[in-house]
Amino acid sequence: MVARGRRKRAVQDTEGRLPSPLGYSAVPIKFSEKQQASHYLYVREHRVREGAQSTWPQKRTLFVLNVPPYCSEESLSRLLSPCGLVQSVELQEKPDLVESPKEPKSKFFHPKPVPGFRVAYVVFQRPSGVAAALILKGPLLVSTESHPVRSGIHKWISDYADAVADPEALRVEVDAFMEAYDKKVAEEETKAKGEEGVPDEEGWVKVTRRGRRPVLPRTEAASLRVLERERQKRARKELLNFYAWQHRETKMEHLAQLRKKFEEDKQRIELLRAQRKFRPY
Numbered sequence: 027m028v029a030r031g032r033r034k035r036a037v038q039d040t041e042g043r044l045p046s047p048l049g050y051s052a053v054p055i056k057f058s059e060k061q062q063a064s065h066y067l068y069v070r071e072h073r074v075r076e077g078a079q080s081t082w083p084q085k086r087t088l089f090v091l092n093v094p095p096y097c098s099e100e101s102l103s104r105l106l107s108p109c110g111l112v113q114s115v116e117l118q119e120k121p122d123l124v125e126s127p128k129e130p131k132s133k134f135f136h137p138k139p140v141p142g143f144r145v146a147y148v149v150f151q152r153p154s155g156v157a158a159a160l161i162l163k164g165p166l167l168v169s170t171e172s173h174p175v176r177s178g179i180h181k182w183i184s185d186y187a188d189a190v191a192d193p194e195a196l197r198v199e200v201d202a203f204m205e206a207y208d209k210k211v212a213e214e215e216t217k218a219k220g221e222e223g224v225p226d227e228e229g230w231v232k233v234t235r236r237g238r239r240p241v242l243p244r245t246e247a248a249s250l251r252v253l254e255r256e257r258q259k260r261a262r263k264e265l266l267n268f269y270a271w272q273h274r275e276t277k278m279e280h281l282a283q284l285r286k287k288f289e290e291d292k293q294r295i296e297l298l299r300a301q302r303k304f305r306p307y
Contacts, residue, residue: 050091054164055105057096057175064165068092071156072147081122085153086113090146093117096175097168099146104173105166106148110155117144 046052046068054064072087074080099115150156169175176184
């Protein structure tokens with residue numbers, strides 16, 4: 027009886043609206059006018075637990091599920107623009123569970139695009155944009171005459187053309203990144219110098235790697251140099267020809283090397299005799 031009652035209430039709830047997961051609203055979209063079937067985006071207001079921090083602004087962020095591969099950030103911003111002015115759109119492989127620092131976007135250095143369906147965070151300039159998106163009716167068209175979306179071979183050609191970087195623009199972006207990185211490293215070093223030897227509130231002194239002697243880099247070449255120095259130290263400490271058996275072994279090794287060299291010289295002379303030719307000039 028309880029299961030029947032739940033099914034009846036679910037049927038009654040879905041009569042006036044499109045079916046969607048609990049807490050989400052369904053927004054139908056189509057790739058173009060030629061497409062008959064609709065694809066559904068599931069949207070809700072982005073919320074976090076009380077006391078938790080979020081990268082996205084509260085009450086102005088719309089969380090979108092089931093974003094198809096052909097729907098880009100620009101397309102999603104255009105579809106939701108009737109609800110209000112869109113501030114930013116970001117597509118991700120999966121939702122953000124914890125707050126993570128956002129790296130600045132680059133035109134040349136960007137992560138590999140996520141294949142398949144994705145999630146999106148849409149930030150409006152006003153909270154009214156989120157409320158309007160929750161009651162948005164469709165179907166919405168992703169590709170129109172004024173805003174066509176490339177597909178098939180045309181998309182591959184466009185992606186290849188975009189992959190060819192402008193050397194001058196690339197140099198400018200790399201220089202700007204390295205300048206910001208050097209500034210960050212200098213600030214960290216200045217902060218570490220200021221905290222060096224200063225006890226904290228409980229009287230503990232933070233021990234850093236900075237000292238009078240610089241720390242060796244952990245590279246293969248540096249490790250090989252250290253091993254070679256240790257081998258030379260051990261060789262200097264060894265006592266050569268100190269015992270009688272060491273004298274005998276040294277003499278035997280020397281005689282063996284002389285015999286080997288004598289045989290090699292004989293073979294070389296025989297080879298020269300066999301290759302001798304008359305050369306008047």
